[in-house]
Amino acid sequence: MVHRDWTDRLLDTMISSDRTAAAEIISQALASGIAPMLVITDILDPALVRLGRRWEQETLSLAQGFVAAKIAEDAMLRCIPERTDQYPTKGVAVIGNIEDDFHSLGRRTVALFLAAAGWEVHDLGNDVPAEQFIDTALAVNASVIGASAMMQTTALNIRRLRELIDSRGLQQRLKLAVGGAVFNWRPDLVAEVGGDGTARNAVNADELFMRLQSAARAGGRP
DSSP: OTTHHHHHHHHHHHHTTOHHHHHHHHHHHHHTTOOHHHIIIIIIHHHHHHHHHHHHTTOSOHHHHHHHHHHHHHHHHHHSOOOOTTSOOOEEEEEEEBTTOOOOHHHHHHHHHHHHHTEEEEEOOSSBOHHHHHHHHHHHTOSEEEEEOSSHHHHTTHHHHHHHHHHTTOTTTOEEEEESHHHHHOTTHHHHHTOSEEOSSGGGHHHHHHHHHHHHHHHOOO
16 A cells, blocks of 8 residues: 555554644645545545454544544545535435444544535434434435444344335335445445445445435436
């Protein structure tokens, strides 16, 4: 990996909860000539993936996770172009961590990317029941729901969301995007929980949500 050293340094600051040092690393990377989007895809994203593995192994505390989320958010705000209102909104998306999941880092990163790309994002936060996803999506006229989970145990709770979408006859109107570190390690889990698609990282979330929104619109509304 070309930028592995930068990733290692950034990951160290996340683990040590040193937000100031992390900001300095991002500044140095940008000053060295690395393009902002490459800072995200080649430095920040690999650090987040490795951090997710530590979550899976339960070697990080909640406090470390909280500061790591702040570090990722700081980096994203430095690197993502600010959205202007001169262009129409691409669409409406509802996102959140599925019930019993409290790992907000990935979800918040996706929310920033989608908003910067032109989406109207309704972020429901952590520990969101399946019913709340659907009720909110219908209320705000969203075509795509994004459900996030870090661990396999909580990812399986997304099946309840799939079941409700199907039982209420909303398969065409609402498409289900799933995400989180566990889906990168176990791609087969997407189908197991009933997801309509996933993205490896926040950078690819815009393309995924656009594709799913197009599918919903092509299928028509009941």
